[in-house]
Amino acid sequence: MLDINLIRENPDLVKDNIKKKFQDKKLPLVDEVIALDKKKRELQSEGDMRRAQRNSLAKDIGTLMREGKKDEAEKAKLLSKENNERIAQIEAESEEVEKQLKTRMMSIPNIIADDVPLGKDDSFNVEAKTFLGKHEKDFEVPYHLDILESLNGIDLDAARRTSGNGFYYLTGDVARLHSAILSYARDFMIDKGFTYCIPPYMIRSNVVSGVMSFEEMDGMMYKIEGEDLYLIGTSEHSMIGRFMGEVLPESSLPQTLTSYSPCFRKEKGAHGLEERGIYRIHQFEKQEMIVLCKPEESDYWYEKLWNYTVELFVSMQIPVRQLICCSGDLADLKYKSCDVEAWSPRQKKYFEVGSCSNLTDAQARRLGIRYKNTATGKNEFVHTLNNTVVAPPRMLIAFLENHLQADGSVFIPEVLRPYMGGKDKIVPKK
């Protein structure tokens, strides 16, 4: 959600931004918002005046009653009643105007950064940097599911029976590897000075609507029957919601947090679930990083965050690249975003393993997360950022493909061995 003052004072900037995102259908919203905002202020003016009158009449009545002037008091009561009827009208009208204003405000996208490449869909995303090159294997790399099965590491049949498509059982060394990666990632971020946090895995609807758009909510979130609770799609939801309505002391910024949670997603819509494999599933686990900072620091943290993910993958010897998200592929709340993608030696291409975003004040405005700016003495909105540290089991695909050896075993990089009981490889079943 944008600042109404920005739309009022600089509508052309907002419109240009909509065009840059190839959402021309939304262009009329800007003028509608300006008109509704004007109407809202008019209603407020009259309402304020009427309410001022109500207050002073009420005060008078109090005085008259005390002085025993009953007749005059009754007269004033009648006057007040009339006034109150008009107030009720105005309030009903205001409510309607505000509702319309809000739905429009909510669908006007956040202003994007100047350096976001323009393009209408993900085919215009831009590769910025690659790390560790591209592993070439001198043997054919099988589909990840076949690798998992050769290691006795997965049971999809049972998962379909218990839970349906989109779920999995990981077993044995593979399950241990999954946990090892998460534990290593957690410690990696703690070493970077982040605070580890385990958040609630369910959140209320008001938090949900604060952290995402309605469309996202509908396509992603599982609702708990009979309760106002949703399963989180990522720990970002409960981590950002944690600060809802707060005014943080300036000295507490930046908040640099790393959180673990399972993530639940319907994955309703365009892509659907893959029939085979664990690329897109209803339940996975993720280590996340979250930053709340002062506005002038969010660009700095954005660069820092995605580089942490790269550093983590490089330390596990998995080649990655940074893919910059173009204007049309950027979600409406985001100022800037990039994906960290891992190299697949089987497909000979990169695929997404993490996503880093700077939302500037868009989330903070919706959720009312502010800080006291000691220089100005004002409460101002913070900036929020989030980034994937690592999300197995998807990351496991990259891991298995890159570390598979010709003999069918899977190499464990040095950094993970302490979490794997010292093992340096996983060997296939006989």
Added chain:
RNA sequence: GCAGAGAUGGCGGAGUGGUCGAACGCGCACGACUCGAAAUCGUGUUACGGGCAACUGUACGGGGGUUCGAAUCCCUCUCUCUGCGCCA
């Protein structure tokens, strides 16, 4: 889950129908004193919105109601505390 008590500014805490945006204390900011600091004294200090301004509105956990008028009365939801019950 049941019963009782409660939710007020950055914090603690008064206030039970009108003079309350809210006593008092802490904290914070500024000033005085000091070589400097502590202590002390003084002044200021809720937030958000409308208006060029004068000024004005809203908010005492959330929502709804009663009333000319609600922090205060009623309903409801959420949360906290105490006791009982249940349980990793």
